[in-house]
Amino acid sequence: MRIAKRPRLRLDLKSFCLLRLSTLKRDGWRCQSCGSSVGLEVHHITPRSNLGDDVQENLITLCWKCHRQIHSK
Structure with a gap:
């Protein structure tokens, strides 16, 4: 039995820029x-x-150095 994935909430570019x-x-x-x-x-x-x-609950502000460090783990 396969469990259906729920659709993720993805915003259009303008809405994401405001977020x-x-x-x-x-x-x-x-x-x-x-x-x-x-x-x-x-x-x-x-x-x-x-x-x-x-x-917004899934977003956090990081500088590019810290952001790169997180993604390099």
């Missing part, structure tokens, strides 16, 4: 790992490939 901006504001325009305010990116806590949704 990204609200996530950056929520996190005080700082990397939530090291505190840097340079080179900020928004990271999916649960990756899209693992059915991670495009919702």
